[in-house]
Amino acid sequence: MIRVGIMGYGNLGRGVECALSKTKDMELVGIFSRRDPASITPHDANTPVYTMEAAIEMKDRIDVMILCGGSAKDLPEQTKEFAKYFNVVDSFDTHAKIPEHFANVDNSAKANNKIAVISAGWDPGMFSLNRLYASAILTSGNSYTFWGKGVSQGHSDAVRRIEGVKNAKQYTIPVEKALEAVRSGANPKLTTREKHTREVFVVAQDGADQEEIKRQIVTMPNYFDEYDTTVHFIDEETFLKEHSGIPHGGFVIHSGTTGWEDEHKHVIEYRLQLDSNPEFTSSVLVAYARAAYRMNQEGMSGAKTVFDIAPSYLHPLSSEELRKQML
Numbered sequence: 001m002i003r004v005g006i007m008g009y010g011n012l013g014r015g016v017e018c019a020l021s022k023t024k025d026m027e028l029v030g031i032f033s034r035r036d037p038a039s040i041t042p043h044d045a046n047t048p049v050y051t052m053e054a055a056i057e058m059k060d061r062i063d064v065m066i067l068c069g070g071s072a073k074d075l076p077e078q079t080k081e082f083a084k085y086f087n088v089v090d091s092f093d094t095h096a097k098i099p100e101h102f103a104n105v106d107n108s109a110k111a112n113n114k115i116a117v118i119s120a121g122w123d124p125g126m127f128s129l130n131r132l133y134a135s136a137i138l139t140s141g142n143s144y145t146f147w148g149k150g151v152s153q154g155h156s157d158a159v160r161r162i163e164g165v166k167n168a169k170q171y172t173i174p175v176e177k178a179l180e181a182v183r184s185g186a187n188p189k190l191t192t193r194e195k196h197t198r199e200v201f202v203v204a205q206d207g208a209d210q211e212e213i214k215r216q217i218v219t220m221p222n223y224f225d226e227y228d229t230t231v232h233f234i235d236e237e238t239f240l241k242e243h244s245g246i247p248h249g250g251f252v253i254h255s256g257t258t259g260w261e262d263e264h265k266h267v268i269e270y271r272l273q274l275d276s277n278p279e280f281t282s283s284v285l286v287a288y289a290r291a292a293y294r295m296n297q298e299g300m301s302g303a304k305t306v307f308d309i310a311p312s313y314l315h316p317l318s319s320e321e322l323r324k325q326m327l
């Protein structure tokens, strides 16, 4: 059995707990949190909960630590730190900072013979793989990615970290005009602002400076500064009533041509429609935790992205069974 720990108990942490329960080759050793373990209520009351500080003492009892913290503030520190002691998987999704994160984590993982899978999930993650496959196969044309309408966990987490914010959800909304232009095969050149808008619902703490919160949201680098963003301040009752779900989805589409005269047109499309963004993402993290363990068992170490991991490492079936059943 692959022994797994969960670091950070939020939407993703709860999703990983559920996803692990559906595997036959992986077991949950414990949940780790920066908060008081007494304040954490796992789905299975028998699951032990520890402080984050207790994790290192348990490094010989855990094969993979799945890091469920936020990309804005937690993973930049946690992944490189815990990669010293564990094989780790994270969902780091601040795209512009992935190269920096990779380099920082690679140093830790390599020095301690651990595998650190970073930026696993759906975007980055499954969508990244499909952008790569499409542009490797169809060298002409462009790949387009559209998300939503749905709740971005990364953007919601980033807003929740702003002083004075009690709770928040961010919806990503594709611009219909851009969608139509892409689907028509016109291969348009679109700026970030022309593809999506963002809408944020915030429950502010009593007495918080709402204008300052709004300013920090709309100017936030790598999250909102390149988008037209609308911010709504609502009360907690309305928030819990109207914004409790975390659905999302989107698609990657690539149209290209082949033939001596480029006379043959092809379209590649990969689509996700998610009732629960965190539960789907957590299922991806669990599959990559299996891969991290297997690769480390074969003597591999260092930081890896989904581009570096053969798909057969993800699946519970052996390579031989996969060839028989899925090729």
Ligand SMILES: NC(=O)C1=CN([C@@H]2O[C@H](COP(=O)(O)OP(=O)(O)OC[C@H]3O[C@@H](n4cnc5c(N)ncnc54)[C@H](OP(=O)(O)O)[C@@H]3O)[C@@H](O)[C@H]2O)C=CC1
Pocket: 007, 008, 009, 010, 011, 012, 013, 032, 033, 034, 035, 052, 068, 069, 070, 071, 072, 074, 091, 092, 093, 094, 119, 120, 121, 122, 123, 124, 125, 153, 154, 155, 157, 158, 160, 277, 278, 281
């Ligand atoms: N690559 C991809 O496709 C995707 C990536 N993501 C990434 O996943 C990250 C995590 O998302 P998500 O799980 O929704 O974030 P949450 O806000 O639910 O949790 C983030 C961390 O905050 C802490 N936390 C959670 N709830 C509370 C609370 N009530 N009070 C105090 N602290 C709390 C937890 O740490 P602790 O237990 O230590 O307190 C937790 O690990 C996002 O920032 C995003 O970057 C998400 C979806 C897709």
Ligand SMILES: N[C@@H](C[C@H]1CC(C(=O)O)=NO1)C(=O)O
Pocket: 093, 121, 122, 123, 124, 147, 148, 150, 151, 152, 153, 154, 155, 171, 172, 248, 277
């Ligand atoms: N990383 C995203 C997953 C997708 C969704 C998204 C967006 O709505 O901007 N970008 O990538 C998330 O945190 O939900």
